[in-house]
Amino acid sequence: MSASLVARSLASIWHPCTQMQRAAQVPPLAIVRGQGPWLVDEAGQRYFDTLSSWWVNLFGHADARINAALKDQLDRLPHVMLAGCTHAPAVELAERLSARTQGVLGHCFFASDGASAVEIALKMAFHHWRNRGLPDKRSFVCLRQGYHGETLGALAVTDVQIFRDAYDPLLMRSHQVMSPDARQALPGESAADVAQRAAAELQALLEAHHGEIAALILEPLVQGAAGMAMYDPVYLQMARALCDQYQVLLIADEIAVGCGRTGTFFATEQAADAQGQVPWPDLLCLSKGISGGYLPLSLVLVRDRVYEAFLDEDVARGFLHSHSYTGNALACRAALAVLDRFDQDDVLAHNRQQAAVLSAALAPLQADPRIEHFRHLGMIWAFDVRESVAGARFAERFHLAGRARELLIRPIGRTVYLLPPYVLDATLSPWLAQQLLATLDDVLNQAPHDADQPPEPPTA
Known part of the structure; x- marks a missing residue:
């Protein structure tokens, strides 16, 4: 069997927006397949593409009509x-x-x-x-x-x-x-x-x-x-x-x-x-x-x-x-x-409907004392985790904790954001909110002595 895609990638590819010195500690996901909002890695683990792969996959992956x-x-x-x-x-x-x-x-x-x-x-x-x-x-x-x-x-x-x-x-x-x-x-x-x-x-x-x-x-x-x-x-x-x-x-x-x-x-x-x-x-x-x-x-x-x-x-x-x-x-x-x-x-009408569902499911964030500046526009949601509770390497820890809950997510500093593809439905929207809230708790409830060390990457 050939070496894993992750090992080969680390040996040959210079990844964008990545400090390669830490790439072994935060390894890239080896994606082999995509369908709708889901990405699947070489171990068969799926991830919801909360970022539409840097805003581009509007209708998810492998859209039949495109x-x-x-x-x-x-x-x-x-x-x-x-x-x-x-x-x-x-x-x-x-x-x-x-x-x-x-x-x-x-x-x-x-x-x-x-x-x-x-x-x-x-x-x-x-x-x-x-x-x-x-x-x-x-x-x-x-x-x-x-x-x-x-x-x-x-x-x-x-x-x-x-x-x-x-x-x-x-x-x-x-x-x-x-x-x-x-x-x-x-x-x-x-x-x-x-x-x-x-x-x-x-x-x-x-x-x-x-x-x-x-x-x-x-x-x-x-x-x-x-x-x-x-x-x-x-x-x-x-x-x-x-x-x-x-x-x-x-x-x-x-x-x-x-x-x-x-x-x-x-x-x-x-x-x-x-x-x-x-x-x-x-x-x-x-x-x-x-x-x-x-x-x-x-x-x-x-x-x-x-x-x-x-x-x-x-x-x-x-x-x-x-x-x-x-x-x-x-x-x-x-x-x-x-x-x-x-x-x-009528994509815009569909998005308005699903945005209302997802916003309602994310409502607990607006009252969470650990959070500030919850904001939403169209198909963009964001909130800032207060500096006093974020801890070291917050973005990295959140990213890895999200993987464990089937989320591909990349915070910007203390800002967590969602840019999901336009294929949300009555099942996916509540599920996405639930997983995001749980990931936030996973990260912020870590014991203080664990805050400086990222969790181990999830396994299949």
């Missing part, structure tokens, strides 16, 4: 370069996504992953202003605690210390402004009040420096890597108005929060005013769930006024960016199957 679409596309056209050629899956996907913005974002540029989409949006924003005769508009504004990826351009507008600090000498400078994170509320303040304070700081920066600023980039409604920091939609309205006032482009990073995760297909939709007007950005980045967790795909949707700044006989005034798999036909076909699921199954 499988069928990909098999059909394989027999037609797996890939062709998108420079000088085009194909139906890419065209239809661009059209259908634009329609979901009421046609406001009329052009689509394809890429492979979220960080690449952010790089594209940053380059577009600068190049747009240069083509408009304003080359000094070359800096960017981001929110404190914001995360936009780990390539050099994306890191320059990321304000999460653990990702940024090691590479800071390589990065361009950016402006950071107050996050509207509702957890920052002062006594008597509402989430909307926090948003107002944050917008006031943004306005002061734009008033002083708008001549050099190309764009503001933000994650609408939820800052994921900051520990699922949630904020009031009114901030998006104010940010849009301020960007218009000071001639600054607005980039919405919907890579994690798009595709129905917050309760609407695009999170930005929740900032619609009383007349139903959505404060659409100038550029919108989308990835993760758009291909259902099947193939790497990202894209940037762009307003006409941005696109038109690149139209010229001079090639140098065109947008100069490409990669070999841009608009891959298989990935685009998977994305079309995802959109079909939304259109045919």
Whole structure:
């Protein structure tokens, strides 16, 4: 018999977001099969994928309809370069996504992953202003605690210390402004009040420096890597108005929060005013769930006024960016199957129903004195374990304790969060809540002398 996948993996693979020095103590799960919300390891142990495998598997693993679409596309056209050629899956996907913005974002540029989409949006924003005769508009504004990826351009507008600090000498400078994170509320303040304070700081920066600023980039409604920091939609309205006032482009990073995760297909939709007007950005980045967790795909949707700044006989005034798999036909076909699921199954209504069930089952957390800032939006749940009770290596211990209860879960520091696939039902939702609550008790009830040592990994 060959060596286990775990041993072979530790000997050959450098895993992402992993301190490999500790990988033997917290070994990777050797997954051999997935079906719906479940993953199965080589020993036959199953795990509920509470994170949708980093937000991507919207409809779980091995979805029959997405499988069928990909098999059909394989027999037609797996890939062709998108420079000088085009194909139906890419065209239809661009059209259908634009329609979901009421046609406001009329052009689509394809890429492979979220960080690449952010790089594209940053380059577009600068190049747009240069083509408009304003080359000094070359800096960017981001929110404190914001995360936009780990390539050099994306890191320059990321304000999460653990990702940024090691590479800071390589990065361009950016402006950071107050996050509207509702957890920052002062006594008597509402989430909307926090948003107002944050917008006031943004306005002061734009008033002083708008001549050099190309764009503001933000994650609408939820800052994921900051520990699922949630904020009031009114901030998006104010940010849009301020960007218009000071001639600054607005980039919405919907890579994690798009595709129905917050309760609407695009999170930005929740900032619609009383007349139903959505404060659409100038550029919108989308990835993760758009291909259902099947193939790497990202894209940037762009307003006409941005696109038109690149139209010229001079090639140098065109947008100069490409990669070999841009608009891959298989990935685009998977994305079309995802959109079909939304259109045919009323996914958002199903999610609202199951979110209510799961939220009710998680209600004990709101009264638990060990917990603070319980929060929920759409298909995202999060809470913070108080520092006084979390103990050492809390995230690691919680992850391993979750495995023992059939949960694949990865806290961010003291923040525990759920991003389940959209296949919850009347049985799975209560079960998931029960297992999560039990895992919390398992970890926090450990004897103090055990707190510094992670439990042994579970066996089959």
